[in-house]
Amino acid sequence: MLIHVAPEDLTGGAASLHSDGECLRAAAAVLRSAHGDAVHTGDCAALLDALSHALETTTIAALTLAEAAATLSAGLVSAASRYATADDALALALGGVR
Amino acid sequence: MSTSAVAQLPGPVGDPDRLLTLARLLASVSADAGGTSLARTGSAVALPASWSGVAADAARAEAGALAAHIRRLADSLAPLARILLGYAGALTQARQSVALLRHEWDAADREHRERRNRAAAAASVDVAAGLSDAAAADRDWAHEQARLLARHTRVMSDLADAGRHAAAAIHVTTGSTFGDPGSARARLLATLPLTEDTAASAAATATVTRWLQGRPAPSWWTPADLAGLADLDLTDPHIAQALLSAIGPGGLRAVVGGLLHRTSGAARGRSAATGEDGDVRAADTALQALATAYSAALSCPGAPGSAVALRAATWRAAWSAGVAREGREPSGAPEVRPLRDVHAAAALLRIGHEMGLSAPADDALAALVPAIIHAEPLDQASVWREDPRTDAVAALLDLARDRPDTAATLLGTPLGTYAFLDYLVVTRPDAVTEGPSGSVAYVADVMAAILPCAPISVTSHLLDAIATRVGTAQAQVGPRLSLVDSLAPWRALVAQLMREHPDSTDAALFAPASARDLDSEGWSATGLPRIRLRDELAAARLWGLIGLPSDPAALTREVGTASGVEFDRAVQALCADDLAQALDTVTSDPQATQAALTRLGTLVGFTTAATADLLVHAATSQDAVNGTARKGVDAMLDSLKVPAGVKTGVPSALASLALVLVTQVAQSRMAQLAPTSAGAAAQASRDQARVELRSSSRALVWDLISQAGAWRPEDNPRDWIARHHAPDFLDANGHPRPWSALTRAQQDAYAAWSQTVPLYATLPSYLEQAIDEGRRRADDLIKT
Numbered sequence: 001m002l003i004h005v006a007p008e009d010l011t012g013g014a015a016s017l018h019s020d021g022e023c024l025r026a027a028a029a030v031l032r033s034a035h036g037d038a039v040h041t042g043d044c045a046a047l048l049d050a051l052s053h054a055l056e057t058t059t060i061a062a063l064t065l066a067e068a069a070a071t072l073s074a075g076l077v078s079a080a081s082r083y084a085t086a087d088d089a090l091a092l093a094l095g096g097v098r
Numbered sequence: 099m100s101t102s103a104v105a106q107l108p109g110p111v112g113d114p115d116r117l118l119t120l121a122r123l124l125a126s127v128s129a130d131a132g133g134t135s136l137a138r139t140g141s142a143v144a145l146p147a148s149w150s151g152v153a154a155d156a157a158r159a160e161a162g163a164l165a166a167h168i169r170r171l172a173d174s175l176a177p178l179a180r181i182l183l184g185y186a187g188a189l190t191q192a193r194q195s196v197a198l199l200r201h202e203w204d205a206a207d208r209e210h211r212e213r214r215n216r217a218a219a220a221a222s223v224d225v226a227a228g229l230s231d232a233a234a235a236d237r238d239w240a241h242e243q244a245r246l247l248a249r250h251t252r253v254m255s256d257l258a259d260a261g262r263h264a265a266a267a268i269h270v271t272t273g274s275t276f277g278d279p280g281s282a283r284a285r286l287l288a289t290l291p292l293t294e295d296t297a298a299s300a301a302a303t304a305t306v307t308r309w310l311q312g313r314p315a316p317s318w319w320t321p322a323d324l325a326g327l328a329d330l331d332l333t334d335p336h337i338a339q340a341l342l343s344a345i346g347p348g349g350l351r352a353v354v355g356g357l358l359h360r361t362s363g364a365a366r367g368r369s370a371a372t373g374e375d376g377d378v379r380a381a382d383t384a385l386q387a388l389a390t391a392y393s394a395a396l397s398c399p400g401a402p403g404s405a406v407a408l409r410a411a412t413w414r415a416a417w418s419a420g421v422a423r424e425g426r427e428p429s430g431a432p433e434v435r436p437l438r439d440v441h442a443a444a445a446l447l448r449i450g451h452e453m454g455l456s457a458p459a460d461d462a463l464a465a466l467v468p469a470i471i472h473a474e475p476l477d478q479a480s481v482w483r484e485d486p487r488t489d490a491v492a493a494l495l496d497l498a499r500d501r502p503d504t505a506a507t508l509l510g511t512p513l514g515t516y517a518f519l520d521y522l523v524v525t526r527p528d529a530v531t532e533g534p535s536g537s538v539a540y541v542a543d544v545m546a547a548i549l550p551c552a553p554i555s556v557t558s559h560l561l562d563a564i565a566t567r568v569g570t571a572q573a574q575v576g577p578r579l580s581l582v583d584s585l586a587p588w589r590a591l592v593a594q595l596m597r598e599h600p601d602s603t604d605a606a607l608f609a610p611a612s613a614r615d616l617d618s619e620g621w622s623a624t625g626l627p628r629i630r631l632r633d634e635l636a637a638a639r640l641w642g643l644i645g646l647p648s649d650p651a652a653l654t655r656e657v658g659t660a661s662g663v664e665f666d667r668a669v670q671a672l673c674a675d676d677l678a679q680a681l682d683t684v685t686s687d688p689q690a691t692q693a694a695l696t697r698l699g700t701l702v703g704f705t706t707a708a709t710a711d712l713l714v715h716a717a718t719s720q721d722a723v724n725g726t727a728r729k730g731v732d733a734m735l736d737s738l739k740v741p742a743g744v745k746t747g748v749p750s751a752l753a754s755l756a757l758v759l760v761t762q763v764a765q766s767r768m769a770q771l772a773p774t775s776a777g778a779a780a781q782a783s784r785d786q787a788r789v790e791l792r793s794s795s796r797a798l799v800w801d802l803i804s805q806a807g808a809w810r811p812e813d814n815p816r817d818w819i820a821r822h823h824a825p826d827f828l829d830a831n832g833h834p835r836p837w838s839a840l841t842r843a844q845q846d847a848y849a850a851w852s853q854t855v856p857l858y859a860t861l862p863s864y865l866e867q868a869i870d871e872g873r874r875r876a877d878d879l880i881k882t
Contacts, residue, residue: 045262
């Protein structure tokens with residue numbers, strides 16, 4: 001099946017995804033830096049523990065989602081570069097024989 | 099504030115300002131995440147709607163899931179910020195409360211000290227009054243201290259409660275969304291298959307890269323290096339793909355070549371003789387590891403159409419392309435050429451098959467076919483040909499035996515080229531004779547196993563290829579690969595198919611050409627899928643093949659009747675419908691009977707003439723070797739004699755008629771090829787043949803009419819016998835017995851009676867004329 005879409009549409013989508021990925025990566029950095037602020041909750045151990053876990057979890061989530069956005073973005077860039085060849089170009093970008 | 103107050107009324111440890119900053123930070127991150135394109139629009143912005151296909155669907159599903167996760171991240175951070183704000187407020191309030199308590203403490207402390215000072219002054223005037231005032235001041239101070247401490251405890255307790263409530267709220271907010279830190283990534287990736295697969299691939303690449311560090315190129319791998327393969331989980335497709343990608347087709351070929359050499363039959367013999375077979379065992383283990391990797395890397399994981407399946411398919415396509423690029427023609431004489439990729443692949447496939455591993459995906463197997471077709475004829479002298487493990491045709495066909503989809507893919511591609519099938523049947527027998535799959539019999543055996551499960555179009559194309567092979571074999575000069583040698587293995591299968599699908603011959607002779615598309619689908623009157631023959635020529639060649647003896651030695655000696663049984667069964671099946679129609683209509687619709695007999699005659703005339711022609715061709719081509727062509731024809735005709743066990747009556751008459759027809763055409767052909775006399779003798783021979791044909795045709799039709807009892811009441815044979823005092827030629831039902839079962843006297847009586855019944859006189863001629871028509875159509879094919 002051929003890609004019946006303009007390559008610039010795919011690269012546009014890739015840029016959008018890349019931007020989202022960068023935003024999520026920055027968010028992850030902010031969340032990671034905030035780990036140290038958890039101690040300012042005081043001496044409530046339960047709160048300190050919950051907040052630390054929440055910050056750690058959301059940091060990992062943001063990093064994973066940033067990775068997913070980057071993966072999709074790279075796939076779209078490849079699909080655009082192989083425009084009008086085959087629609088499996090995305091999969092090729094995501095992992096073929098290197 | 100006094101140190102006493104601070105010491106007695108400690109304040110909360112937290113820093114509300116820092117918490118407010120943190121809360122604002124989280125709110126900001128939440129807003130940023132919620133403001134991303136994906137969170138706002140889903141996949142609409144990232145992926146154009148005009149992009150379609152499986153990859154687009156996979157990308158769209160991934161983007162949709164990603165967008166939902168980003169929104170959940172944003173939605174979980176906003177309440178986290180609010181919770182922290184709330185706790186910061188509680189903390190601030192607690193801090194203010196404690197400060198107030200400390201002020202009150204200091205004030206009470208000052209008042210206590212002042213009252214003590216006043217009591218001391220009073221004691222200088224009145225000791226008792228002074229002591230009493232001092233005691234009252236101490237008592238009031240102690241009471242106030244207790245009251246302040248209690249209030250402090252309440253403040254701190256309220257703050258602790260606020261902390262616990264905040265903790266619980268955080269758990270509820272983020273814990274249900276992403277789980278704990280240890281599982282958050284896995285939970286997310288489970289819903290993001292493209293990302294998960296890419297991440298797994300990257301991790302596998304890193305693992306394999308570490309494994310390869312310090313190791314030489316694959317062709318120099320030591321036994322220790324090969325043993326180290328056990329450190330890798332080669333059943334994991336990602337690890338397997340990473341390994342094969344890293345070493346490449348050339349590296350794999352080199353490693354497998356070395357291992358095959360170390361585990362060859364000769365090597366095993368040497369090691370067994372010396373009692374040192376450790377090296378062979380290690381090489382076997384390494385081959386099994388590589389077969390495992392090959393199976394896993396080229397497997398078809400994931401649900402059909404899923405992102406994982408798509409990515410794996412892409413990897414397989416890229417690997418196959420790499421194999422094609424690197425697998426160009428090796429230099430050197432054929433016997434010293436290095437192992438080809440297709441040989442290495444064959445060895446890994448066969449080893450994997452023996453290990454019970456799942457076979458690679460069909461597309462990966464199909465990608466080997468062009469290389470096999472190209473290389474196999476060139477490598478007949480290769481030393482690798484001596485190693486049965488490198489027989490690529492055997493490797494593929496053995497996998498296809500129990501897998502209809504694989505068989506369909508390998509033998510008939512979706513594009514309908516059938517290149518592999520044509521190669522195996524038509525061209526390969528002339529070029530390939532070595533190896534486990536080198537014989538025609540091997541291929542015929544596999545095909546017989548495959549066909550029942552394969553699409554019916556494969557059967558049609560196989561028959562077409564066999565027909566083409568018959569023509570190719572007939573056109574060959576010289577006895578290097580005799581007609582019988584190269585064709586006899588197909589005979590039983592073709593006979594079975596023609597018996598099960600009699601309508602195929604019927605359609606080839608009577609249906610319009612457009613109905614004979616080999617790929618067209620449909621159902622025959624027998625309820626079986628319809629197979630198609632390309633044309634009359636194909637039908638003639640296949641019927642000729644059915645008449646060939648099953649054993650090449652049949653050309654020089656008397657043989658059994660195996661081929662005769664199959665030939666007879668095929669003829670019976672071919673004529674069954676028309677015989678049944680004739681029986682059903684002979685008493686009620688003579689025109690329908692006439693039509694059925696005309697069709698039957700054309701079919702039997704055509705097929706028997708085609709059979710005789712190939713028999714003669716086979717015998718005369720063998721004549722170049724042993725000069726016994728005529729004897730060979732006689733021997734082959736003997737093999738077609740009516741088999742024992744065929745019932746008398748119509749079946750027996752039909753079998754006899756077919757034998758007469760084959761014999762007549764064969765003898766006529768032989769007479770044309772090597773005329774022994776001319777003129778009167780030839781005319782006498784033709785006259786004799788005509789008499790035999792008329793007699794056999796009449797016997798069949800009379801048996802048929804008699805079986806149906808198709809005569810008027812006034813023509814009742816029993817009455818006729820009584821009137822004429824003739825020998826009784828009737829059975830218990832009052833019908834004439836089969837012609838072949840009668841004595842000469844009974845036959846004479848039967849013939850005399852039949853002259854009173856018109857059908858007995860007219861119907862045989864229709865059959866006879868139709869037989870001539872069928873023979874003529876076969877003759878026309880031979881002439882062209």
